[in-house]
Amino acid sequence: MTEFIPPGSRFHPLPSPFSFKRGGALHGGRVAYETWGQLNTQADNAVLIVTGLSPDAHAASNADNPAPGWWEAMVGPGRPVDTDRWFVICVNSLGSCKGSTGPASINPATGEPYRLTFPELSVEDGARAAIEVVRALGIARLACVLGNSMGGMTALALLMLEPGIARSHINISGSAQALPFSIAIRSLQREAIRLDPQWNGGAYDDAHYPESGMRMARKLGVITYRSALEWDGRFGRVRLDSDQVDDDPFGLEFQVESYLEGHARRFVRFFDPNCYLYLSRSMDWFDLAEYADGDVLAGLSRIKVEKALAIGANTDILFPVQQQQQIADGLRAGGAEAAFIGLDSPQGHDAFLVDFQRFGPAVSNFLAAL
Incomplete structure (x- = not known):
């Protein structure tokens, strides 16, 4: 059980107890976050970034941690999320192992890691934890809340739970509810981990660690994060060199296998x-239709922002672009000036992490017009 906290992380203590949507509560919980830029005297230039499943709060380099962040090309002076203009906050998801309290954290009541005693986590719990950080920084209203992937779900939950918290919203490769295909993939990933004998009902340690299950879960995830078009273009049917092939008759043979x-x-x-x-299951449970008698568009229409932009990659199979179109349509029905952009990026779901030539201008143009 290990936490991986980036240098320079800041921490906000959550109210104690911090109650969860599905029951249970944390005592002594916290949220890790980082900031860039300066909050102006009106405190109205703040942009909140909520992330996908695995990233930490270190979206970009800063004075406290000069190492490049996971969204380095997008956040910084003169970049699409321009820190010369905006005060940018990025929070690490509640339930993660990157600084915010999660199953790998120590339960103060026992002195042992929470493991499976951690409360059942929902996307809404992560949204409420992010709201606590925003309020602690003295921000009554964000200029924009920006969510990527799972963070797109978190952003929508945040806007639903705290009306008026943001003037605008950018949803990148996110969704208002989990689709059956995505649920099925994540179910298989979780099964791979749980069926690894070393998982041991969640009671593993560094010496007895479910490495095979995690490897399989990650491989399956990476396959769905990219597109068949990219796999074909990058690897084709190229085989490994003879000195790279092991003696296993069913071992790695193709370059794409070695990459995975x-x-x-x-x-x-x-x-x-x-x-x-925990984080994977929270995505499966998320559904804005819960807030509108089973109608996801009606749920989206209950969110009130002035402007919104939903962006996706046309090759995304995990959060397909019809979900971003749905977000724009629903927010528009709620009165927002909402737009949708489907980008012809070959990189699939992960395009927002690599295809900055396409995603950068879309984000930059939207924020420049605020």
Whole structure:
């Protein structure tokens, strides 16, 4: 059980107890976050970034941590999220292992990691934790809340739970509810982890760690994060060199297999398996239709912002672009000036992390017009 906290992280203590949507509560919980830029005297130039499942709060380099962040090309002086103009906050998701309290954190009541005693986590719980950070920083109203992937869900939950908290919203490759395909994929990922004998009902340690389950979960995830178009263009049917092939008759043979293996091995020891399970399941449970008698568009229409932009990649199979179109349509029905942009990026769901030539201008133009 390990937490992976970036240097320079700041921490906001949550109210104690901090109650969860599905029951249970945290005592002594916290949220990790980082900031860039300066909050102006009116405190009206703040942009909140809420992230996908695995990123930490270190979206970009700053004085406290000069290492490049996971969204380095998008956040900073003169970049699409321009820190010369905006005061930018990025929070690490509640339930993560990157500084915010999660299953890998120590339960102060027992002195042991929470593991599976952590309360059942929902996207709404993460949204409420992010709201606590915003309020603690003295911000009554955000200029914009920006959510990527799972963060797109968190942003919508935040806007639903705290009406008026933001003037505008950018939803990137997010959704208002989990679709069956996405639920099925995440279910298989969780099953791979839970069926690893080393998982041991969540009671693993560094010496007895469900590495195989995490490897398989990550490989399956990476396959869905990118597109068949990209896989074909990057790897084709190219085989490994003879000195790279091991003696296993069913071992790695193609370059795409080697890529997935390397990617998985870099990930498995840097994200806690129980945290992965909790965050993954929270996405499956999320559904704005719950707030409008089963009608997701009606749920979206209850969110009130002045302007909104929903962006997606046309090759995304995990959060397909019809979900971003749905977000724009629903927010527009609620009175927002809302637009949708489907980008012809070959990188699939992960395009927002790599295709800055397409995603950068869309974000920059929207924020410039605020």
